[in-house]
Amino acid sequence: MRESVRELDVRHVPPPQRHSEIFSTFNALKPGEAFILVNDHDPKPLLYQFQAEHPGAFEWSLLEAGPERFRIEIRRRTGGKSRNxxxxxxxxxxxxxxxxxxxxxxxxxxxxxxxxxxxxxxxxxxxxxxxxxxxxxxxxxxxxxxxxxxxxxxxxxxxxxxxxxxxxxxxxxxxxxxxxxxxxxxxxxxxxxxxxxxxxxxxxxxxxxxxxxxxxxxxxxxxxxxx
Ligand SMILES: [Fe+2]
Ligand SMILES: [Fe+2]
The missing domain is CATH 1.20.120 (Four Helix Bundle (Hemerythrin (Met), subunit A))
Incomplete structure (x- = not known):
């Protein structure tokens, strides 16, 4: 059975507020928990920000790749900072x-x-x-x-x-x-x-x-x- 995972749709959130809302959602996750980010573009700059600020602490799994809607499952990892x-x-x-x-x-x-x-x-x-x-x-x-x-x-x-x-x-x-x-x-x-x-x-x-x-x-x- 599929786990129920909260969706955070930021398509109607003003762009300056998007990243802070996304990071506060991530920060509230326990290890192993996830949320699904819904966005109107491929949020590569956000991924780079995650890699810089939370190295090795998350999984980034694309569920839907546009063209109008992008959905990404972002999960907090249980392991350490780097991995092979x-x-x-x-x-x-x-x-x-x-x-x-x-x-x-x-x-x-x-x-x-x-x-x-x-x-x-x-x-x-x-x-x-x-x-x-x-x-x-x-x-x-x-x-x-x-x-x-x-x-x-x-x-x-x-x-x-x-x-x-x-x-x-x-x-x-x-x-x-x-x-x-x-x-x-x-x-x-x-x-x-x-x-x-x-x-x-x-x-x-x-x-x-x-x-x-x-x-x-x-x-x-x-x-x-x-x-
Ligand atoms: Fe393969
Ligand atoms: Fe493979």
Missing amino acids: VTEYLEQDHRRLDAIVPEVVQLADSGSLAEAATRFAEFACGLNRHIDAEENVLFPAFEKITGMAAGPTTVMRAEHVEIRRWMGIGAAALDARDAAAAKRAFSGLTEVLSVHNMKEEQILYPMTDQAAGGERERDDLVRRMQAL
Whole structure:
């Protein structure tokens, strides 16, 4: 069952007051708690301000990426200030893994419009996760390990397959075809679980090991978060 998370819609708040309202909402969160920020643009300057003022203290997960409305889940972390690539990307795998059963449950209960909305949030997050891997993590891995045509080639090919299943799932939900959607989710889950395991057991730890130090690892995480 999805946790109930407060939405803070700042679209009608005068811009000079927005950041203070957002930070006071964040400051009131207990570790592990979240709120959803609703805005009319991609609030990158806000993310940079969070990174500067609350380093490593939050997760920033895009649920909806415009063009008119942006929704971001901002969660207070329970861990320390800096973290490595493995911790950062594993938590995103777990966050995304938890959404698929919610979508299946909604589809099973006949709430196909809600299932489609939740699946769109999943796809937004997974597309962003894949973009962060392909544009930040894999090039860093290839540079620091010297392995330009090895594990990352396999992972990129699997991303194509993962995106293909996501497209089939979204089309089935759009067509309100619950049976086809469930077949797509099981295909997607099968590919994704093996893919994630390989990343978590091989690619992420190798990147952390080869990255140099805490500062280099933290820098990679910040760049992926800001993508
Ligand atoms: Fe991946
Ligand atoms: Fe991944």
